[in-house]
Amino acid sequence: MGVVIVFGGKAVYIELDSIFGNEGAGRSFAYDFTLEDELISSPVHVTGKVFNKTGIVRLTADAVYTLSTVCARCTAPIHRDVHVEIDHELIAHAENEDNDFYIVVENMRLDLDALVSEDIFLAMPFRFLCKESCKGLCSICGADLNKTECGCRKPTDPRWDALKNLL
Ligand SMILES: [Zn+2]
Ligand SMILES: [Zn+2]
Structure with missing residues:
Protein backbone atom coordinates (compact mmCIF):
# COMPACT_ATOMS: atom_id res chain seq x y z
CA MET A 1 0.00 0.00 0.00
CA GLY A 2 1.45 3.32 -1.03
CA VAL A 3 0.09 6.41 0.62
CA VAL A 4 0.35 10.02 -0.37
CA ILE A 5 1.17 12.14 2.65
CA VAL A 6 0.67 15.86 2.20
CA PHE A 7 3.45 17.82 3.91
CA GLY A 8 3.36 21.60 3.83
CA GLY A 9 0.89 21.54 0.95
CA LYS A 10 3.23 19.29 -1.06
CA ALA A 11 2.15 15.74 -1.74
CA VAL A 12 4.82 13.19 -0.87
CA TYR A 13 4.35 9.57 -1.80
CA ILE A 14 5.30 7.23 0.99
CA GLU A 15 5.42 3.50 0.53
CA LEU A 16 3.59 2.47 3.66
CA ASP A 17 3.53 -1.13 2.47
CA SER A 18 7.07 -1.59 3.53
CA ILE A 19 6.35 0.06 6.90
CA PHE A 20 3.13 -1.87 7.58
CA GLY A 21 4.81 -5.08 6.51
CA ASN A 22 8.08 -4.80 8.42
CA GLU A 23 8.50 -4.52 12.15
CA GLY A 24 11.13 -1.92 12.89
CA ALA A 25 10.69 -0.12 9.56
CA GLY A 26 10.11 3.61 9.58
CA ARG A 27 10.58 6.92 7.92
CA SER A 28 11.23 10.29 9.47
CA PHE A 29 10.27 13.70 8.17
CA ALA A 30 10.81 17.39 8.92
CA TYR A 31 9.07 20.28 7.21
CA ASP A 32 7.36 23.65 7.70
CA PHE A 33 3.90 24.77 6.75
CA THR A 34 1.85 27.92 7.16
CA LEU A 35 -1.17 27.77 9.42
CA GLU A 36 -3.36 30.84 9.09
CA ASP A 37 -4.41 31.91 12.56
CA GLU A 38 -4.26 35.25 14.34
CA LEU A 39 -2.42 33.67 17.30
CA ILE A 40 0.24 31.92 15.22
CA SER A 41 3.05 34.20 14.08
CA SER A 42 5.50 31.74 12.54
CA PRO A 43 5.45 28.79 10.18
CA VAL A 44 4.67 25.54 11.99
CA HIS A 45 7.79 23.39 12.10
CA VAL A 46 7.07 19.67 12.21
CA THR A 47 9.52 16.87 12.88
CA GLY A 48 8.42 13.29 13.28
CA LYS A 49 8.34 9.77 12.04
CA VAL A 50 6.10 6.96 10.89
CA PHE A 51 7.29 3.65 12.24
CA ASN A 52 6.26 0.08 12.81
CA LYS A 53 6.76 -1.12 16.34
CA THR A 54 5.70 -4.70 16.96
CA GLY A 55 3.26 -4.57 14.07
CA ILE A 56 1.60 -1.31 15.09
CA VAL A 57 2.16 1.64 12.76
CA ARG A 58 2.44 4.86 14.64
CA LEU A 59 2.90 8.46 13.55
CA THR A 60 4.56 10.65 16.17
CA ALA A 61 5.68 14.23 15.68
CA ASP A 62 6.53 17.44 17.46
CA ALA A 63 5.02 20.62 16.03
CA VAL A 64 6.47 23.97 17.11
CA TYR A 65 5.08 27.41 16.42
CA THR A 66 5.38 30.90 17.86
CA LEU A 67 2.31 32.05 19.71
CA SER A 68 1.70 35.80 19.71
CA THR A 69 -1.09 37.23 21.79
CA VAL A 70 -1.68 39.22 24.95
CA CYS A 71 -2.13 38.12 28.55
CA ILE A 86 1.29 14.50 17.78
CA ASP A 87 0.71 10.81 18.32
CA HIS A 88 -1.58 8.64 16.22
CA GLU A 89 -1.83 5.06 15.16
CA LEU A 90 -2.29 4.53 11.44
CA ILE A 91 -4.67 1.81 10.42
CA ALA A 92 -5.47 0.59 6.95
CA HIS A 93 -9.22 0.14 7.47
CA ALA A 94 -11.84 1.81 9.61
CA GLU A 95 -12.52 -0.16 12.77
CA ASN A 96 -15.78 0.01 14.67
CA GLU A 97 -14.79 2.67 17.19
CA ASP A 98 -14.69 6.38 16.57
CA ASN A 99 -11.44 7.46 18.15
CA ASP A 100 -9.21 10.41 17.28
CA PHE A 101 -6.14 8.36 18.06
CA TYR A 102 -6.66 6.20 14.98
CA ILE A 103 -6.08 7.65 11.55
CA VAL A 104 -7.49 5.63 8.71
CA VAL A 105 -5.38 5.80 5.57
CA GLU A 106 -7.90 3.80 3.58
CA ASN A 107 -8.20 6.43 0.85
CA MET A 108 -4.43 6.29 0.28
CA ARG A 109 -4.01 9.87 1.31
CA LEU A 110 -2.99 11.38 4.60
CA ASP A 111 -3.08 15.13 4.91
CA LEU A 112 -0.50 15.63 7.61
CA ASP A 113 -0.94 19.42 7.65
CA ALA A 114 -4.64 18.98 8.46
CA LEU A 115 -3.87 16.41 11.14
CA VAL A 116 -1.22 18.60 12.76
CA SER A 117 -3.47 21.70 12.54
CA GLU A 118 -6.29 19.86 14.27
CA ASP A 119 -4.00 18.70 17.07
CA ILE A 140 -10.64 50.32 39.56
CA CYS A 141 -7.58 52.29 38.40
CA GLY A 142 -6.19 49.96 35.72
CA ALA A 143 -2.72 49.72 37.30
CA ASP A 144 -0.66 46.64 36.44
CA LEU A 145 -0.68 44.81 39.77
CA ASN A 146 2.42 42.81 38.77
CA LYS A 147 4.42 46.05 38.88
CA THR A 148 2.71 48.15 41.51
CA GLU A 149 0.30 48.07 44.39
CA CYS A 150 -2.17 50.81 43.70
CA GLY A 151 -3.93 50.51 47.07
CA CYS A 152 -7.44 50.70 45.64
CA ARG A 153 -10.00 49.02 47.84
CA LYS A 154 -11.99 46.36 46.08
CA PRO A 155 -15.71 47.04 46.46
CA THR A 156 -17.34 44.12 48.23
CA ASP A 157 -20.05 42.28 46.42
CA PRO A 158 -23.30 42.55 48.41
CA ARG A 159 -24.31 39.05 47.31
CA TRP A 160 -21.06 37.68 48.77
CA ASP A 161 -21.69 39.55 52.04
CA ALA A 162 -25.15 38.01 52.24
CA LEU A 163 -23.61 34.57 51.73
CA LYS A 164 -20.98 35.21 54.40
CA ASN A 165 -23.72 36.19 56.84
CA LEU A 166 -25.49 32.92 56.13
CA LEU A 167 -22.30 30.97 56.86
ZN1 LIG B 1 -0.29 38.97 32.75
ZN1 LIG C 1 -6.09 50.47 41.58
Whole structure:
Protein backbone atom coordinates (compact mmCIF):
# COMPACT_ATOMS: atom_id res chain seq x y z
CA MET A 1 0.00 0.00 0.00
CA GLY A 2 1.45 3.32 -1.03
CA VAL A 3 0.09 6.41 0.62
CA VAL A 4 0.35 10.02 -0.37
CA ILE A 5 1.17 12.14 2.65
CA VAL A 6 0.67 15.86 2.20
CA PHE A 7 3.45 17.82 3.91
CA GLY A 8 3.36 21.60 3.83
CA GLY A 9 0.89 21.54 0.95
CA LYS A 10 3.23 19.29 -1.06
CA ALA A 11 2.15 15.74 -1.74
CA VAL A 12 4.82 13.19 -0.87
CA TYR A 13 4.35 9.57 -1.80
CA ILE A 14 5.30 7.23 0.99
CA GLU A 15 5.42 3.50 0.53
CA LEU A 16 3.59 2.47 3.66
CA ASP A 17 3.53 -1.13 2.47
CA SER A 18 7.07 -1.59 3.53
CA ILE A 19 6.35 0.06 6.90
CA PHE A 20 3.13 -1.87 7.58
CA GLY A 21 4.81 -5.08 6.51
CA ASN A 22 8.08 -4.80 8.42
CA GLU A 23 8.50 -4.52 12.15
CA GLY A 24 11.13 -1.92 12.89
CA ALA A 25 10.69 -0.12 9.56
CA GLY A 26 10.11 3.61 9.58
CA ARG A 27 10.58 6.92 7.92
CA SER A 28 11.23 10.29 9.47
CA PHE A 29 10.27 13.70 8.17
CA ALA A 30 10.81 17.39 8.92
CA TYR A 31 9.07 20.28 7.21
CA ASP A 32 7.36 23.65 7.70
CA PHE A 33 3.90 24.77 6.75
CA THR A 34 1.85 27.92 7.16
CA LEU A 35 -1.17 27.77 9.42
CA GLU A 36 -3.36 30.84 9.09
CA ASP A 37 -4.41 31.91 12.56
CA GLU A 38 -4.26 35.25 14.34
CA LEU A 39 -2.42 33.67 17.30
CA ILE A 40 0.24 31.92 15.22
CA SER A 41 3.05 34.20 14.08
CA SER A 42 5.50 31.74 12.54
CA PRO A 43 5.45 28.79 10.18
CA VAL A 44 4.67 25.54 11.99
CA HIS A 45 7.79 23.39 12.10
CA VAL A 46 7.07 19.67 12.21
CA THR A 47 9.52 16.87 12.88
CA GLY A 48 8.42 13.29 13.28
CA LYS A 49 8.34 9.77 12.04
CA VAL A 50 6.10 6.96 10.89
CA PHE A 51 7.29 3.65 12.24
CA ASN A 52 6.26 0.08 12.81
CA LYS A 53 6.76 -1.12 16.34
CA THR A 54 5.70 -4.70 16.96
CA GLY A 55 3.26 -4.57 14.07
CA ILE A 56 1.60 -1.31 15.09
CA VAL A 57 2.16 1.64 12.76
CA ARG A 58 2.44 4.86 14.64
CA LEU A 59 2.90 8.46 13.55
CA THR A 60 4.56 10.65 16.17
CA ALA A 61 5.68 14.23 15.68
CA ASP A 62 6.53 17.44 17.46
CA ALA A 63 5.02 20.62 16.03
CA VAL A 64 6.47 23.97 17.11
CA TYR A 65 5.08 27.41 16.42
CA THR A 66 5.38 30.90 17.86
CA LEU A 67 2.31 32.05 19.71
CA SER A 68 1.70 35.80 19.71
CA THR A 69 -1.09 37.23 21.79
CA VAL A 70 -1.68 39.22 24.95
CA CYS A 71 -2.13 38.12 28.55
CA ALA A 72 -5.80 37.66 29.40
CA ARG A 73 -5.27 39.34 32.79
CA CYS A 74 -2.71 42.13 32.33
CA THR A 75 -2.65 42.52 28.49
CA ALA A 76 1.17 42.23 28.35
CA PRO A 77 2.32 40.90 24.96
CA ILE A 78 3.12 37.19 24.87
CA HIS A 79 5.48 35.65 22.32
CA ARG A 80 6.43 32.09 23.05
CA ASP A 81 7.25 28.87 21.27
CA VAL A 82 4.60 26.25 21.76
CA HIS A 83 5.32 22.55 21.27
CA VAL A 84 2.49 20.19 20.43
CA GLU A 85 2.94 16.45 20.57
CA ILE A 86 1.29 14.50 17.78
CA ASP A 87 0.71 10.81 18.32
CA HIS A 88 -1.58 8.64 16.22
CA GLU A 89 -1.83 5.06 15.16
CA LEU A 90 -2.29 4.53 11.44
CA ILE A 91 -4.67 1.81 10.42
CA ALA A 92 -5.47 0.59 6.95
CA HIS A 93 -9.22 0.14 7.47
CA ALA A 94 -11.84 1.81 9.61
CA GLU A 95 -12.52 -0.16 12.77
CA ASN A 96 -15.78 0.01 14.67
CA GLU A 97 -14.79 2.67 17.19
CA ASP A 98 -14.69 6.38 16.57
CA ASN A 99 -11.44 7.46 18.15
CA ASP A 100 -9.21 10.41 17.28
CA PHE A 101 -6.14 8.36 18.06
CA TYR A 102 -6.66 6.20 14.98
CA ILE A 103 -6.08 7.65 11.55
CA VAL A 104 -7.49 5.63 8.71
CA VAL A 105 -5.38 5.80 5.57
CA GLU A 106 -7.90 3.80 3.58
CA ASN A 107 -8.20 6.43 0.85
CA MET A 108 -4.43 6.29 0.28
CA ARG A 109 -4.01 9.87 1.31
CA LEU A 110 -2.99 11.38 4.60
CA ASP A 111 -3.08 15.13 4.91
CA LEU A 112 -0.50 15.63 7.61
CA ASP A 113 -0.94 19.42 7.65
CA ALA A 114 -4.64 18.98 8.46
CA LEU A 115 -3.87 16.41 11.14
CA VAL A 116 -1.22 18.60 12.76
CA SER A 117 -3.47 21.70 12.54
CA GLU A 118 -6.29 19.86 14.27
CA ASP A 119 -4.00 18.70 17.07
CA ILE A 120 -2.60 22.23 17.47
CA PHE A 121 -6.08 23.71 17.88
CA LEU A 122 -7.18 20.93 20.23
CA ALA A 123 -4.16 21.64 22.44
CA MET A 124 -4.64 25.43 22.40
CA PRO A 125 -6.06 26.88 25.62
CA PHE A 126 -8.95 29.34 25.49
CA ARG A 127 -6.89 32.09 27.06
CA PHE A 128 -3.26 32.78 27.76
CA LEU A 129 -1.48 34.26 30.77
CA CYS A 130 1.95 35.92 30.77
CA LYS A 131 2.60 33.76 33.85
CA GLU A 132 0.41 31.57 36.02
CA SER A 133 0.75 33.99 38.93
CA CYS A 134 -0.16 37.10 36.89
CA LYS A 135 -2.06 39.48 39.16
CA GLY A 136 -3.73 41.32 36.30
CA LEU A 137 -4.90 44.90 36.20
CA CYS A 138 -6.68 46.73 39.00
CA SER A 139 -10.36 46.82 38.09
CA ILE A 140 -10.64 50.32 39.56
CA CYS A 141 -7.58 52.29 38.40
CA GLY A 142 -6.19 49.96 35.72
CA ALA A 143 -2.72 49.72 37.30
CA ASP A 144 -0.66 46.64 36.44
CA LEU A 145 -0.68 44.81 39.77
CA ASN A 146 2.42 42.81 38.77
CA LYS A 147 4.42 46.05 38.88
CA THR A 148 2.71 48.15 41.51
CA GLU A 149 0.30 48.07 44.39
CA CYS A 150 -2.17 50.81 43.70
CA GLY A 151 -3.93 50.51 47.07
CA CYS A 152 -7.44 50.70 45.64
CA ARG A 153 -10.00 49.02 47.84
CA LYS A 154 -11.99 46.36 46.08
CA PRO A 155 -15.71 47.04 46.46
CA THR A 156 -17.34 44.12 48.23
CA ASP A 157 -20.05 42.28 46.42
CA PRO A 158 -23.30 42.55 48.41
CA ARG A 159 -24.31 39.05 47.31
CA TRP A 160 -21.06 37.68 48.77
CA ASP A 161 -21.69 39.55 52.04
CA ALA A 162 -25.15 38.01 52.24
CA LEU A 163 -23.61 34.57 51.73
CA LYS A 164 -20.98 35.21 54.40
CA ASN A 165 -23.72 36.19 56.84
CA LEU A 166 -25.49 32.92 56.13
CA LEU A 167 -22.30 30.97 56.86
ZN1 LIG B 1 -0.29 38.97 32.75
ZN1 LIG C 1 -6.09 50.47 41.58
